[in-house]
Amino acid sequence: MSSTNPHSDGNPDLIKYGKDTNGKDDVSVPPGALSIIWGNDQRYWKNIGDLTKNPDSAVAELIQVCWLEVTGSIKLKPEMKEKTYEVGFEVSLTPDAFGWSNSPVYIMGKRREKPIWRKMNLANNKGGIFNIPETPLIVAPPGDGGSDNDKVYFGLYEVWSGRWKGGLKIHKAFVREL
Structure with a gap:
């Protein structure tokens, strides 16, 4: 994790395109494929597992930040472009999570x-892995068939309070067909 850039840039090659048990698109975006502000600075984030060699079991754990910004995107395959998706994150909180x-x-x-x-309050979710947001965040095709209809963008933010927070584990982001 040594780099001159304190921010980690996601590696899109780690994104896994698959299908769920009903044959619907299910895209898994492991922490190594996410862009994390201050992600390369070990004072603020630590990686549990190898984010690039074994991305399915790796977790990005927030030690402490006052500016939480985690973003990513997926490129839609041609057969995916006219479908509607939900986006979100699979996360957990450590027992000593704060802020x-x-x-x-x-x-x-x-x-x-x-x-x-x-908008979601994480303070009440201290047990195990859970999805955020709690209700589906739906992104639909633009409807005009434009040529730039080939990406879905997503992000997780807390940059407005100026308060320090920590103990958040990001297991993955997901993009799932509805």
Whole structure:
């Protein structure tokens, strides 16, 4: 994790395109494929497992930051472009997690120019792995068949409170067909 850049840039080669048990698209974005502000600075983040060699079992753990910004995107395959998807993150909190009670997180999803946001309080979720947001964050095709309809963007943010927070584990982001 040594780098002159304190921010980690996601490696899109780690993204896994698959299908769920009903044959719907299920894209898994491991932590190594996410861009994390301060992600290369061990004072703020640590990696559990190898983010590049064994991405399915790796976890990015937040030690402490006052600026939480985790983003990613997937390139849609041609057969995926006209479908509707939900985006989100699979996360957990460590037993000593702190700073979340008055610092809700915002989850963003978008296709093309208009983002959709969901606000969520993590303070009440201290047991095991859970998905955020709790209700599906839906990104639909733009409808005009434009040539730039080939990406889905998503993000996890808490940059407004200025408060320090820690103990968040990011297991993966996901993009799932509805």
